[in-house]
Amino acid sequence: MTVLRSADHAPLTPKGRATRARIVDAAAALIFERGVSGTSLDDVKAAASVSSSQLYHYFADKVALVSAVIAHQVDAVLGGQEPYLSHLDSMAALRAWRDAVVRVRRTLNCHGGCPIGSLASELAESDNTLRREAAAGFSRWAERIRVGLHAMRERGELRAEADPAVLATAILASTQGGILLSQAHRSTAPLEIALDTMLDYVASFLTPRGQKGRRAGTGRVRVPNRA
Amino acid sequence: MTVLRSADHAPLTPKGRATRARIVDAAAALIFERGVSGTSLDDVKAAASVSSSQLYHYFADKVALVSAVIAHQVDAVLGGQEPYLSHLDSMAALRAWRDAVVRVRRTLNCHGGCPIGSLASELAESDNTLRREAAAGFSRWAERIRVGLHAMRERGELRAEADPAVLATAILASTQGGILLSQAHRSTAPLEIALDTMLDYVASFLTPRGQKGRRAGTGRVRVPNRA
């Protein structure tokens, strides 16, 4: 028999799928705003307009719900960046991606952290399974960046010494740290600095034809306006 | 009259100071392991061997205690890095600092996040005052790095275009993001990559006499062994 993942259910009709989705959506939104421990199942029940029975019909317990929220947020983050991630193969594309990330933060007035990063931070020490799920989300994200950088190198835009995997990890780390500082300071400045600095480093690997003239990546990072 | 900070108390005898410190120490340790919401005041009471009256005699409420824990952790982190931060004025010193940061993570088997970063992430959206306190901790940290880089530039080791404030922020962001990825993956690799990459970028600003011969900072980051 084709048993599905761990806590998966019986058949699940269209109506059931809709209810389940409503619960996950509501939970994801609340958890993004208030964190996992700041979100009670009563809150979720109210926001999704469901009863206890429904919650526990679709999710074994709070951990199972949070697990679904992690999957949801990973898809949301990667999905939202899809237009950029799928063409991440030039400095211009990299900078466009950076702009998109910064724009999102600005739209949120620097409230909330990275949907994945915040969950990772809150759950890493409390539940090993959830920690791994968040880590897997990070991996998927880094992989997308890596593929883009790899394409840049393949096409001769980046020098051979540029290691796509290393650079992708470094870019993701700068993003996460930048978002955290940005959240704490309620300013996009740290995120912009972190990303610009890292992208400038990537630019230092450009081949002459990749970007003619300008001495590869140095001193272009400027302090952005206070936001 | 010289009124002290917000929730500060009456005189406070030596014995009282000791009890207060015992509470903060215990709370800091528990919160580092389990997070703020994962740590009940009963846990703190037990760990510090104090009664409710004592807790509430020294702290108005849980928020006040957490505030004290933030201050404690900021001092602990900066204090622990003091030997490095106070001589952060050469690439060698920068790398020694990097090694120290990585060593701490390795000692902890990549368990727990940055004592400041984790608090910032957990509390940023739940309490504005605590958010600002964490942000202030980040600022103190970045400032120390900035001063070191500034000294490097003053002494002609870094070129004039190197902006100490920008680099310090970028380094701190890489550190925070690196630690988060390292915590999620339970491996020091992402942290090492993030820091090495960023320090390599800093090295790209070295003047010829700062580091002779080698083309400034490129392609030296290697993937470390799995930890």
Added chain:
DNA sequence: CTGGGATTGGAATGTCCAGTCCAATTTGAT
């Protein structure tokens, strides 16, 4: 149209937990 699974309602349970209170004991300055 009908039986059984899918779905839903909502009250109830038991635990955890922040915060309160009153009274006892200790301490330090005079």
Added chain:
DNA sequence: ATCAAATTGGACTGGACATTCCAATCCCAG
């Protein structure tokens, strides 16, 4: 020694919260 302030003991409260449970209703395959 003496008294007021500082410190401590520990029971108690009221609410929040995850989870359970017993039915009731809905829906579709046969």
